[in-house]
Amino acid sequence: MPEVVFPLDSQKKFTEQRIVGHNRWHPDIPALVQVKPGDVFRVHCREWFDGAIHNDDSADDILNAPLNQVHVLSGPIAVQGAEPGDLLIVDILDVGPIPQEDSGPLAGQGWGYTGVFATRNGGGFLTEQFPDAYKVIWDFRGQTATSRHIPGVSFTGIVHPGLMGTAPSHELLRTWNAREAALIATDPDRVPPLALPPNPDGAILGNLRGEEFDRVAAEAARTAPPRENGGNQDIKNLTKGSRVFYPVFVEGAKLSMGDLHFSQGDGEITFCGAIEMGGFMDLHVDLIKGGMETYGVSENAIFMPGNVDPRYDQWLAFSGTSVTLDGEQRYLDSHLSYQRACLHAIDYLQKFGYSDIQAYMILGAAPIEGRLSGVVDIPNSCSTVYIPTAIFDFDVRPSATGPHKIDPGQGVPVAKA
Numbered sequence: 001m002p003e004v005v006f007p008l009d010s011q012k013k014f015t016e017q018r019i020v021g022h023n024r025w026h027p028d029i030p031a032l033v034q035v036k037p038g039d040v041f042r043v044h045c046r047e048w049f050d051g052a053i054h055n056d057d058s059a060d061d062i063l064n065a066p067l068n069q070v071h072v073l074s075g076p077i078a079v080q081g082a083e084p085g086d087l088l089i090v091d092i093l094d095v096g097p098i099p100q101e102d103s104g105p106l107a108g109q110g111w112g113y114t115g116v117f118a119t120r121n122g123g124g125f126l127t128e129q130f131p132d133a134y135k136v137i138w139d140f141r142g143q144t145a146t147s148r149h150i151p152g153v154s155f156t157g158i159v160h161p162g163l164m165g166t167a168p169s170h171e172l173l174r175t176w177n178a179r180e181a182a183l184i185a186t187d188p189d190r191v192p193p194l195a196l197p198p199n200p201d202g203a204i205l206g207n208l209r210g211e212e213f214d215r216v217a218a219e220a221a222r223t224a225p226p227r228e229n230g231g232n233q234d235i236k237n238l239t240k241g242s243r244v245f246y247p248v249f250v251e252g253a254k255l256s257m258g259d260l261h262f263s264q265g266d267g268e269i270t271f272c273g274a275i276e277m278g279g280f281m282d283l284h285v286d287l288i289k290g291g292m293e294t295y296g297v298s299e300n301a302i303f304m305p306g307n308v309d310p311r312y313d314q315w316l317a318f319s320g321t322s323v324t325l326d327g328e329q330r331y332l333d334s335h336l337s338y339q340r341a342c343l344h345a346i347d348y349l350q351k352f353g354y355s356d357i358q359a360y361m362i363l364g365a366a367p368i369e370g371r372l373s374g375v376v377d378i379p380n381s382c383s384t385v386y387i388p389t390a391i392f393d394f395d396v397r398p399s400a401t402g403p404h405k406i407d408p409g410q411g412v413p414v415a416k417a
Contacts, residue, residue, distance in 0.1 A: 001042065002093075002282050005033045006074045008044035010098065010106055010278075013051070014072045015204060021074045021258075023204045024220030025176075025229070027167050027250045030206050031078035034252070037286045040093065043074045045161070045258045047107040047278040055111050055137055057149075062115040062272060063133035063415035067122070068202030071163055071223045071232065075256030076206070079285050082253035087291030088166060088246040090255065092306065094282040095159050095240055097140060097262065108278030112138050112145075112262045114365045115272030116357070118417035122192045125269035126339060126360060133415040136361045138262065138275050145263055145275060145365070150358050151409045155263065155366050155391040156310035160239040161281060162259035162274060163223065165230030165301070169249040172228060176221050196222040228299035234274070236264040236367065241306035247292050247299060257281060263365055266385075269342060270364030310367055312388035316396060318345040319373065321380040331379050334372050338383035341370075345385050352396065353406040361412060366391050 008017055022029050035041055047053070048071040053061050082088060102110040116134040119127045138145040146154045168176065180195040187194055200217035208216055226233040230246055238244065246253070260281075264274030292298055320340025322333035330336050342363055349359035367388065374382035389396050394404040 002040045003042065004044065005035060005041045005077065006043040008046055008074070010101060010104065010109070014046050020204065020206055021072060022076070022206050022256065023069060023072050023202070023223060024217070025168055025223060025231070026173060026205070026216045026220035027170055027254070028216050029076055029167070029208065029254070031076040031252055031254050032206060033075070034078045034080060035285060036080045040282065040284045043077070043257060043281045043283060045074050045260050045278055045281060046072050047276055048072060048259045051106050053107060053113050053115070053135070053276070055105070057410070057413050059115070059133045059135040059413040059415035062135045063118055063417065065117070065121070065272070066202065068199055069204070071259045072204065073163065073223065073256040073258040076167055076254035077256070078252030078254060079287065080252070082248050082287055083251060084169065084249055085290055085292045086248040086253070087288040087295065087297060088248050088253045088255065089286040089288065090164070090244045090246060091284040092238070092240055092242045092281060093284055095161065095260065095279065097277055097279045099280055106278055107276055108260070110140055112140065112275040112277035114138065114270055114275055114361050116270045116360070117272050120191055120417060122271055124271035124273070125267060126342060127192065129343070130357060130360060132417045134357050134361070135413050136365070138365065140262060149410065149412050150354070150361060152393045152406045153362060153366070153391055154393070155388070157263040157275070158236050158239055158309055158367050160236055160261055160264070161257050162234045162261050162268070163232040164244070164255070164257040166246045166248055167250045167254035167256070168221070168229050172249055173219065173221060176227060177219070196224050198222070230301045232259065234264065234268040236261070236266060237305040237309065238303060239306035240308045242303055244301050244303040245288070245291070245297060246301045247297055255285070263367055265363050265366055265368035266370030267338065268364060270361060273364040275365050312367070312390055314389045315369070315386040316389055317384050317386045318348065319382055319384045320344055321382055323380065329379055332375060332381045334375060334381040334383055337381045338370060341383045341385040345387060351403045353408050355408055355411055357412045357414070358408060
């Protein structure tokens with residue numbers, strides 16, 4: 001096993017660990033761990049809510065989740081010799097649930113969860129249709145996930161980090177905060193909000209204390225969105241065997257990671273989506289000096305996908321166009337067309353006995369494929385959702401005999417907003 005450079009004790013909270021990570025982006029958060037180019041090492045990661053979500057049949061914990069405290073990230077990790085303008089090479093050698101802990105109260109100890117936030121807490125991709133809080137528990141057996149809340153479904157996980165990235169420079173951080181503040185100002189009372197401004201409440205900043213903590217907490221960016229440094233990209237193919245090339249904006253690069261997923265559908269459409277868990281990552285790092293200029297990577301990482309995707313070879317695909325539910329035509333709105341494709345898939349799965357929220361949760365957690373299939377044919381963009389047929393315990397394809405009817409069981413726990 002590689003050396004564990006960022007250990008986490010499952011008996012302690014994230015803020016009580018020997019090395020404390022962070023949940024904001026800021027260049028002045030100290031790197032308490034240092035590695036060298038060429039090193040191979042292991043990092044432990046805590047589930048993004050640090051144990052606030054429980055393995056039970058209530059969604060109250062999703063409704064009341066401590067949103068100001070996410071994401072709890074392992075890092076920053078400094079890479080010796082990394083300088084602004086370099087490319088940081090990160091190889092994901094292995095990634096998985098919490099090692100040797102197949103039962104326990106933390107997500108990653110043999111189980112994980114998928115949630116939908118209430119609209120006031122951020123909602124999800126389909127928040128207009130699903131405005132309340134919901135939760136599904138998934139049990140792990142090897143690489144397979146099943147759920148007592150969604151019968152008749154099992155699938156192979158495609159384990160990956162939802163969030164990984166380098167620290168921003170002071171200039172880049174100011175750019176983030178200015179452009180997101182301008183967006184918020186266009187509709188400051190919107191629910192859910194258009195963006196999340198810096199918020200000192202709940203900030204975790206490594207070993208910073210006192211006035212320095214207060215200064216950084218007031219400036220630091222929330223970790224919710226993807227940005228130029230990588231961040232919360234939620235790319236399901238960023239799995240074992242992936243090589244990522246991150247732009248370096250500060251000395252040492254200051255690499256951080258977390259928000260591990262056992263599985264996810266393209267788009268993580270349920271928002272508290274995928275199958276959230278804690279676990280570990282085995283990484284190798286190296287540098288391409290001056291690589292940002294050499295390869296034209298001035299912002300946003302590029303990557304080579306991993307080689308351990310589930311080998312599903314038969315799919316049922318649903319398409320959607322950029323027309324609203326009440327018939328309004330929109331111009332090449334790919335966001336809307338993907339929503340419509342997802343809603344068509346949900347309508348279809350309900351014919352087999354699933355509730356609408358059970359079908360929505362399947363799309364968020366199972367390794368579905370989402371594609372922009374047409375973005376030039378005015379006025380309609382076309383998006384598609386591909387569902388692997390083998391994840392169901394019955395034949396989900398259309399036939400002359402009609403849909404097989406399943407027993408939906410106890411259903412998905414809900415907490416009314």
